Ligand SMILES: Cc1ncc(COP(=O)(O)O)c(C=O)c1O
């Protein structure tokens with residue numbers, strides 16, 4: 001396993017924040033000698049592990065994520081192991097062949113961040129760090145604070161004063177994080193770390209950290225394993241900082257290279273219209289991302305104007321024939337109602353995936369005869385402010401009998 005700069009290829013001894021050239025770092029594995037049938041057997045056998053690191057839906061795939069980390073260094077809450085659900089009412093209304101929802105919202109801190117955080121924190125601690133940090137719209141901070149507390153370490157997090165969900169703030173504080181609130185967005189927090197992070201003796205756990213990306217690859221490994229190594233035609237995923245799609249792409253490339261899957265599915269990356277710098281670049285076939293200074297969306301987890309991982313995401317989507325699209329806040333809320341109403345539930349950012357389907361089908365990008373999996377990234381209870389936007393019943397004419405059809 002090597003740590004290399006994604007831009008200039010220079011090798012690094014450790015997961016520094018960025019390369020001297022400004023590029024993000026990336027983990028490169030030597031998978032030579034790994035036999036796909038043997039790997040499948042091992043991953044299958046580990047499904048019956050209990051209370052060992054391999055009971056985790058991330059560390060089950062340790063060989064493909066961080067093979068060198070000694071088991072005793074692993075900080076785990078048995079993350080991953082999330083449900084894959086057919087959402088029949090939504091599938092029927094869209095008229096497509098098959099629709100699956102992969103509920104990363106069922107992770108211990110309630111979001112997909114746990115898949116990456118268990119790896120970043122375990123790695124950071126194994127190389128001697130005891131203080132962990134991030135900037136966050138609330139999910140990264142909650143996940144970091146949870147794992148830091150588990151490991152008896154400190155967490156210091158930067159969270160914007162506005163446009164973040166109160167529930168995520170409270171959750172992060174409850175796990176014992178020291179929280180610094182500031183005027184600005186996630187992007188300003190990243191800029192702060194870029195300017196000052198190096199001198200602070202903090203291990204930064206934002207998704208610039210390549211070990212986060214390695215852990216998040218497990219989402220697609222687990223999806224593939226639960227579908228008997230036959231992925232659907234499309235995987236639809238939301239995009240803010242773009243760690244999700246970057247990890248999805250890297251994981252898919254691993255699976256293909258290792259012979260664990262036979263073909264690459266197509267990926268659709270969805271952004272909220274008010275925070276869509278990446279979609280704008282891709283739609284214009286541009287080479288460089290133009291940051292949005294004041295992103296604004298009801299899906300606060302995606303309220304990001306300058307996504308750090310845009311180059312990795314761009315290259316993956318272009319090489320694999322993926323697409324990007326946007327959805328409005330109204331479409332997000334409508335889709336969230338449908339997902340909640342199916343009994344699965346999610347936070348607004350996750351609902352952008354289902355919201356995009358109608359559009360992608362109408363424009364002919366997704367064929368009705370194709371199969372689709374949407375990744376639901378965060379739990380319904382992560383953002384309850386938005387529930388007040390659902391239409392309320394008229395309480396003055398409340399009639400219980402007629403309500404239940406008597
Ligand atoms: C619940 C949720 N969904 C989607 C996203 C967007 O993912 P990414 O920032 O990796 O693009 C985030 C934030 O990262 C999130 O917290």
Ligand SMILES: N[C@@H](CCOP(=O)(O)O)C(=O)O
Nearest residue numbers: 136137138139140206207241
């Ligand atoms: N939604 C995220 C923002 C992106 O953070 P990162 O972990 O990819 O750096 C959050 O919860 O903070």
